[in-house]
Amino acid sequence: EGKEKESSTYSAMATEEACTETETETGTTVFGIEAKALRTLVVLCIINFLVFCSYPIPSPFLPGVLTERGVSHGMIGIIFSSMTAAMFVLSPFVSLISSKFSRKTMFVGSLTLEAFCIACFAFIDRLEGTTLVGVAITLRVIAGIGATVCETLSISIVVDVVPPDKVTKIFGLMEMFAGLGLMTGPPLGGLLFQFFGFETTFFINAGL
Numbered sequence: 001e002g003k004e005k006e007s008s009t010y011s012a013m014a015t016e017e018a019c020t021e022t023e024t025e026t027g028t029t030v031f032g033i034e035a036k037a038l039r040t041l042v043v044l045c046i047i048n049f050l051v052f053c054s055y056p057i058p059s060p061f062l063p064g065v066l067t068e069r070g071v072s073h074g075m076i077g078i079i080f081s082s083m084t085a086a087m088f089v090l091s092p093f094v095s096l097i098s099s100k101f102s103r104k105t106m107f108v109g110s111l112t113l114e115a116f117c118i119a120c121f122a123f124i125d126r127l128e129g130t131t132l133v134g135v136a137i138t139l140r141v142i143a144g145i146g147a148t149v150c151e152t153l154s155i156s157i158v159v160d161v162v163p164p165d166k167v168t169k170i171f172g173l174m175e176m177f178a179g180l181g182l183m184t185g186p187p188l189g190g191l192l193f194q195f196f197g198f199e200t201t202f203f204i205n206a207g208l
Contacts, residue, residue, distance in 0.1 A: 037161035041170060044154055045177045047111070051150060052181030054118065054208045055083075057189035057201070065198060066136075069128050082137045086144025087151075094152040107153045113146035115206040122202035 033041070063076050071079075098106060117139045124136055154174070162170050192201040 033162060033166060040157065040161055041173075044157065045174055047150075048154065048174050049177040049181040049184075050208045051111075051114070051147070052178040053185045053188065054114070054181075054205050055147075056182055056185035057192070057205045057208075058121070059186050060190035061193040061198070061201070065125050066132070069125065069132055071133060075133055079133065079136045079140060083140040083144040083147065086141045087148045090145060090148045091152060094148050095156075098149075098153060098156060103153050103157065106149055107157075110146040110149035110153070114143050114150070117143035117146070118202055119206035122199040122206075125198055 059080075063073075066076050066079070067073070120139050121136070124132060124139075127135060155171075158170050158174070159167060189201065189205070192204055196204070
């Protein structure tokens with residue numbers, strides 16, 4: 001009888017602890033997502049906005065500058081498309097290697113790589129002819145590598161930290177921030193170029 005009482009006491013204590021843990025976990029969720037995961041998602045949405053804002057910032061003024069340096073309109077199109085071409089080719093491979101390295105290191109490294117390439121573009125107007133074209137395409141391709149890693153890891157992080165029934169909603173939210181960035185980039189780029197000039201615009205863009 002004494003053992004039965006002791007066992008009953010332990011069961012009651014375990015039940016109480018389980019209820020307390022459940023209440024604590026429930027209290028730290030927002031919209032069905034844990035608070036820690038929610039903070040991660042907020043950071044990802046902000047990064048998504050800034051990254052997609054940085055892509056089209058050069059579009060209002062870079063074609064004119066390249067034309068002044070003797071670059072043809074067709075080649076300007078190739079320069080702009082080289083970044084997305086790199087993303088198209090490399091996307092399948094990033095998902096394969098992401099499991100072999102630290103995602104945090106790869107994510108931060110990809111953002112750093114993009115920022116470095118954008119900053120290097122600040123000096124592109126000092127070049128001419130085939131040298132300018134070659135350097136511009138190289139920088140855009142390397143930036144495309146960084147962008148591929150960044151976007152692929154963003155998706156994998158969302159899948160890991162968000163409940164399955166919330167994933168599609170979060171993807172929609174991230175796409176909304178990406179669209180907002182793409183919409184903000186061109187007018188911001190035009191204003192920066194107008195008031196600060198070519199080099200400073202790219203340095204500010206790199207900071208984004």
